[in-house]
Amino acid sequence: MKTKLLIIIVFLLCSLPYLQAQEPVNERDKRPPSAQMQVDSAARAMPGDTLPFSTNPVRASLDTLPKDTLLPRQRETREISFSKDSLDAPVQYSAVDSMVYDIANQRVHLYGEAEVTYTTINLKADHIIFDWKTNIVTASGMPDSLGRPAGLPEFSDASQSFTADSMRYNFSTKKGVVYDVVTTQNDVVVRGQKSKFVTQEAQDSTAEDQNVVYSSNAIFTTCTHEEPHFGIRSRKQKVIPNKLVVVGPSNLEIMNVPTPVWLPFGFFPIPQGRSTGLLFPRDYQYSPQWGFGLEGIGWYFPLGDHFNLSLTGNIYLKGTWGVNALSNYNKRYKYNGNFNIGYDVRRSEDLEGNISQPKSFIFQWSHQQAQSAHPTINFGGSINIQSNNYQQRVFNDQRVLENQLRSNLNFRKNWRDKPINLTASFNHNQNSNTGDVTVSFPNVRFQTQAINPFKRKNRTGPEKWYEAITFRYDAEARNRFQAKDSTLFTQETIENAQFGVQQRANLGTSFKVLKYFNLNPSVNYDEVWYLRTLRRDFDPTALELDTISDRGIDFVDTLSYGEITERQVGGFEAYRQFNASVSLNTQVFGTMRFGQGWLRGIRHVMKPSISFGYTPDYTNPDLGYFREVRDPNTRDEFDTYSIFQGGIFGSPSTAGQQMSVGYSLNNIFEAKYFSKKDSTEEKLKLFDNIIVSGNYNFAADSLKWSPVNISGTTRMFKGMTTVGLRATFDPYRVNENGRRVDDLLWETENRLLRFDQATARFNTNLTVGKIRALFQGDKEEEIYDAEAELERQERGLQRVEEKDFLSLFENFRISHNLSLNWEGMPDGRDTFFIATNTINCSGSIQLTPNWFINIGNFGYDFVRKGITYPSVGFQRDLHCWEAGANWQPLRGTYSFYIRVKPGSLDFLNIPYNRTNGDGRGQF
Numbered sequence: 001m002k003t004k005l006l007i008i009i010v011f012l013l014c015s016l017p018y019l020q021a022q023e024p025v026n027e028r029d030k031r032p033p034s035a036q037m038q039v040d041s042a043a044r045a046m047p048g049d050t051l052p053f054s055t056n057p058v059r060a061s062l063d064t065l066p067k068d069t070l071l072p073r074q075r076e077t078r079e080i081s082f083s084k085d086s087l088d089a090p091v092q093y094s095a096v097d098s099m100v101y102d103i104a105n106q107r108v109h110l111y112g113e114a115e116v117t118y119t120t121i122n123l124k125a126d127h128i129i130f131d132w133k134t135n136i137v138t139a140s141g142m143p144d145s146l147g148r149p150a151g152l153p154e155f156s157d158a159s160q161s162f163t164a165d166s167m168r169y170n171f172s173t174k175k176g177v178v179y180d181v182v183t184t185q186n187d188v189v190v191r192g193q194k195s196k197f198v199t200q201e202a203q204d205s206t207a208e209d210q211n212v213v214y215s216s217n218a219i220f221t222t223c224t225h226e227e228p229h230f231g232i233r234s235r236k237q238k239v240i241p242n243k244l245v246v247v248g249p250s251n252l253e254i255m256n257v258p259t260p261v262w263l264p265f266g267f268f269p270i271p272q273g274r275s276t277g278l279l280f281p282r283d284y285q286y287s288p289q290w291g292f293g294l295e296g297i298g299w300y301f302p303l304g305d306h307f308n309l310s311l312t313g314n315i316y317l318k319g320t321w322g323v324n325a326l327s328n329y330n331k332r333y334k335y336n337g338n339f340n341i342g343y344d345v346r347r348s349e350d351l352e353g354n355i356s357q358p359k360s361f362i363f364q365w366s367h368q369q370a371q372s373a374h375p376t377i378n379f380g381g382s383i384n385i386q387s388n389n390y391q392q393r394v395f396n397d398q399r400v401l402e403n404q405l406r407s408n409l410n411f412r413k414n415w416r417d418k419p420i421n422l423t424a425s426f427n428h429n430q431n432s433n434t435g436d437v438t439v440s441f442p443n444v445r446f447q448t449q450a451i452n453p454f455k456r457k458n459r460t461g462p463e464k465w466y467e468a469i470t471f472r473y474d475a476e477a478r479n480r481f482q483a484k485d486s487t488l489f490t491q492e493t494i495e496n497a498q499f500g501v502q503q504r505a506n507l508g509t510s511f512k513v514l515k516y517f518n519l520n521p522s523v524n525y526d527e528v529w530y531l532r533t534l535r536r537d538f539d540p541t542a543l544e545l546d547t548i549s550d551r552g553i554d555f556v557d558t559l560s561y562g563e564i565t566e567r568q569v570g571g572f573e574a575y576r577q578f579n580a581s582v583s584l585n586t587q588v589f590g591t592m593r594f595g596q597g598w599l600r601g602i603r604h605v606m607k608p609s610i611s612f613g614y615t616p617d618y619t620n621p622d623l624g625y626f627r628e629v630r631d632p633n634t635r636d637e638f639d640t641y642s643i644f645q646g647g648i649f650g651s652p653s654t655a656g657q658q659m660s661v662g663y664s665l666n667n668i669f670e671a672k673y674f675s676k677k678d679s680t681e682e683k684l685k686l687f688d689n690i691i692v693s694g695n696y697n698f699a700a701d702s703l704k705w706s707p708v709n710i711s712g713t714t715r716m717f718k719g720m721t722t723v724g725l726r727a728t729f730d731p732y733r734v735n736e737n738g739r740r741v742d743d744l745l746w747e748t749e750n751r752l753l754r755f756d757q758a759t760a761r762f763n764t765n766l767t768v769g770k771i772r773a774l775f776q777g778d779k780e781e782e783i784y785d786a787e788a789e790l791e792r793q794e795r796g797l798q799r800v801e802e803k804d805f806l807s808l809f810e811n812f813r814i815s816h817n818l819s820l821n822w823e824g825m826p827d828g829r830d831t832f833f834i835a836t837n838t839i840n841c842s843g844s845i846q847l848t849p850n851w852f853i854n855i856g857n858f859g860y861d862f863v864r865k866g867i868t869y870p871s872v873g874f875q876r877d878l879h880c881w882e883a884g885a886n887w888q889p890l891r892g893t894y895s896f897y898i899r900v901k902p903g904s905l906d907f908l909n910i911p912y913n914r915t916n917g918d919g920r921g922q923f
Contacts, residue, residue: 091117091130092117093108094114094115095115105131106131107129107132109127109128111126111127115128116130121156123156125139125152126150127140134170135171139169140166140167141153141165153166155167155178161183162183163182163183164178164180164181164195174199175197175198175199178197180192181215185245187222188222188903189224190213190237190245192215192217194216195216197213213241215236216237220233220234220237229880230908231253232905234247234250235248235249246265246266249264250262276300278299279298279299281295282296289349289917290316290317291317293314294314294315297315298310298312307328308328308329309325311323311325312326320345322343322344326339333372333373334373335367335373336368337380340364341363342361342363342390342394344359344361344362344390344393345358348917360387361387362386363385363386364382364383364385366381366382366383368380381410381425384407385407387488388485389432391432401869403432404429407427407428408425409425410424411425419450421446423447425443425445426441427443437481437483438480440480441479442479445475447474447475448473450471451472453469468509469507469509470509471506474506475504476501477499477501478499478500478501479497479498480499481497498647499531517585519584522581522582524580525578527577528649530572532568533569533643533647534567535566535567535568535643536566537566539564542560542563542632543561573644577615581611584609585608586608587607591604597674598673605669606665607668608663608664609665609666610662611661612660618653618654619652625642626642626652629641658700659698660696660699662693662694662695662696663695664691664693666689668687668688669685670683670684687714688715689711689712690710690711690712703732705732707756708729708731708753709727710728710729712725712726722762723762724760731746731753733749735826736826755822756824757824758822759835761817762819763817765813765814767810768809769810811844811845812844812855814839815839816838817837817838819836820835821833834862837861838860838863838868840858841858851876852876857869858870858872870888872887873885881900881901882899892914892918893916893918895912895913896912897912897913
């Protein structure tokens with residue numbers, strides 16, 4: 001009993017503090033609970049703690065204490081209320097140096113890399129004062145050891161960030177005042193003497209609060225220098241981050257000097273990411289031929305998350321104009337591409353004052369599908385169609401030299417575990433000089449891979465010879481349009497379209513003979529279908545006579561007995577071709593070793609091949625592939641022509657029956673030498689190949705031996721120069737007209753071959769990296785790596801580290817093409833001439849970190865004895881400005897500019913140029 005009484009007394013003594021806490025006992029406890037929590041928390045706070053200045057209202061009760069029937073009574077639960085102006089989230093703060101708490105004034109002073117964080121707001125400075133009574137924070141810098149201001153305030157919110165000399169901010173009202181502020185919106189820098197920013201709460205709970213900055217006496221610029229080199233200064237400015245900058249009356253300043261350029265008001269969109277907006281003109285132009293004009297003015301449209309569209313135009317006062325639509329699209333892991341459509345009307349005035357307005361257009365499309373987009377389907381390629389020399393009329397760069405335009409767009413479908421595939425394509429070839437255009441569309445091709453039709457599924461034992469027989473099938477349908485670029489989209493072009501279908505089947509095999517020889521027999525069958533064929537007719541009424549007078553007597557001479565007319569005949573026609581062949585080839589190796597010295601060995605690889613082929617005579621009249629028409633220049637002779645001539649898949653061979661034996665000998669020469677640099681033996685290719693080939697036709701009635709063709713390729717100077725050689729020798733002699741006659745040289749002149757013609761081509765591509773690698777003795781593959789690195793530097797405009805004088809030309813490329821021709825003449829003499837001899841260079845020279853010399857192209861044609869479209873210029877980096885000039889002397893065009901670097905204010909530029917309409921050059 002005594003023990004129980006002792007336990008009850010101890011329990012009551014322990015519960016006494018909890019019972020006393022329920023009733024106010026002094027004046028301190030009569031203060032509002034919220035104020036009591038603030039003071040108590042501040043008094044107990046330690047550096048780095050979080051002050052719970054306010055929390056969401058909750059119900060606090062003491063009914064969580066264990067109930068005991070011995071207690072005299074149970075206390076009722078009551079609600080704790082908080083001040084309405086208290087913060088709705090904790091404030092976190094820290095300082096590296098020290099923190100001083102002023103309890104009397106309810107402030108905390110933070111020194112040395114101080115930081116305060118409240119919700120999405122972050123403030124850093126060397127000195128921060130936080131007043132938890134008014135929820136106002138004041139920040140400023142502190143002088144360093146030299147007395148200079150350091151640790152200036154850095155403020156950041158969800159959509160706002162800036163640096164200022166000093167600032168005040170109220171966490172409750174979300175308003176602040178900053179002095180000498182520097183804020184950045186996208187690439188725009190705003191510097192103001194005094195700014196006030198207000199946080200506007202978003203109406204939508206999912207959206208972020210929006211900060212609005214009001215500035216006075218501020219300068220608006222894209223220059224990041226502490227003293228901006230240029231800017232637009234105004235008394236009042238309003239900045240909505242990532243959306244818009246609105247300015248009142250403003251003045252353009254350059255180097256802190258006001259200019260006469262004034263703006264009554266202005267607004268500049270500064271969106272972050274993609275948004276619809278105005279595209280400022282790329283250039284302001286003046287041309288005596290076209291007048292004043294704007295280039296590149298338009299509007300930008302973001303079309304969803306993966307597409308965008310830019311509509312721009314070029315407008316001149318005298319009637320020259322053009323429109324352009326450019327779009328880029330990209331879907332990760334799926335596809336990417338772009339297209340460009342342009343239409344241009346250029347005013348042109350000739351020397352006699354006649355004015356014309358030629359029209360031209362361009363359509364370009366490039367599409368690429370990602371490899372991982374689909375396992376069996378692929379679609380991609382490019383289209384480049386232009387009319388009326390669009391690129392030479394509109395552009396003024398290297399594109400004016402591109403005379404051949406091509407397009408190739410393909411759709412491919414493969415089947416898993418099946419050796420078949422399907423291809424559909426669009427092809428286009430265009431010569432901008434002649435205006436000839438060839439469009440092939442649609443093209444559909446179905447083909448199989450090698451199939452072994454006789455291979456056993458459950459094979460036991462060794463493979464039989466017939467199991468190695470392979471079968472291939474290929475079918476293609478093609479439609480082709482041919483016209484001039486000015487008449488490409490006319491009805492006549494569509495009516496004259498050519499259509500055809502071709503089928504090919506191949507049966508072949510390969511097996512060993514006598515252990516070292518490969519025997520390859522094959523059989524080929526071709527079949528071509530056409531819906532239109534050619535007919536030629538002789539018209540005797542078109543008789544052409546010529547009257548000749550001699551001593552008063554007139555003689556009549558017949559120049560032509562008529563003329564030939566051609567017509568296309570509709571209806572299905574087909575021709576079929578067949579040929580069979582068998583070839584035998586092997587390889588022979590020869591090696592010669594040397595024990596000492598630089599040259600350690602020579603290796604010669606010979607790949608001889610002999611074949612026999614048979615082709616029927618398709619000129620047989622019974623087949624109906626060829627017809628005869630009277631020669632209009634003679635009385636009784638006839639010419640033979642194929643009704644399939646000019647077809648999309650060609651026509652049958654006119655060579656007659658072929659029963660020929662062909663021969664080929666491929667030679668490869670390699671050497672091994674001792675490298676002192678690596679103390680190892682290195683391999684060197686002397687000749688990549690030297691091929692000798694020809695044939696003998698048993699079925700021919702004359703000239704059974706074909707000319708002997710010799711060709712070879714090699715590389716010199718560790719791959720910098722590629723050499724291609726080709727020569728032809730004839731076993732028959734020629735007459736005085738240069739035509740072959742059926743007389744072997746061996747029988748008439750006791751020699752085997754007669755020199756016919758030869759060509760030698762030298763293509764050299766030089767870069768500083770290649771030259772340096774050559775003299776340093778680097779390996780050949782290292783030289784190619786240096787070239788690839790050069791291309792990467794050119795694309796990224798990277799400055800090459802200056803190592804020596806050659807480093808100035810590191811972004812430089814020099815190419816030289818030389819072609820030498822020899823021709824044998826009937827009188828036995830050889831004619832030598834240089835067909836091609838051109839040298840071209842391009843690149844940039846960086847003289848200093850800010851000075852560049854650009855060589856767009858500079859070359860010389862030693863055959864024509866003229867310069868090949870030179871284009872030179874210079875560029876000067878002026879920090880936030882850039883200046884430059886370009887000159888194309890042969891085209892008669894030039895340009896000079898000084899402009900703000902690309903960005904939100906790049907419309908500030910001063911261009912001066914002569915356009916290609918005023919140049920009147922040879923292009």
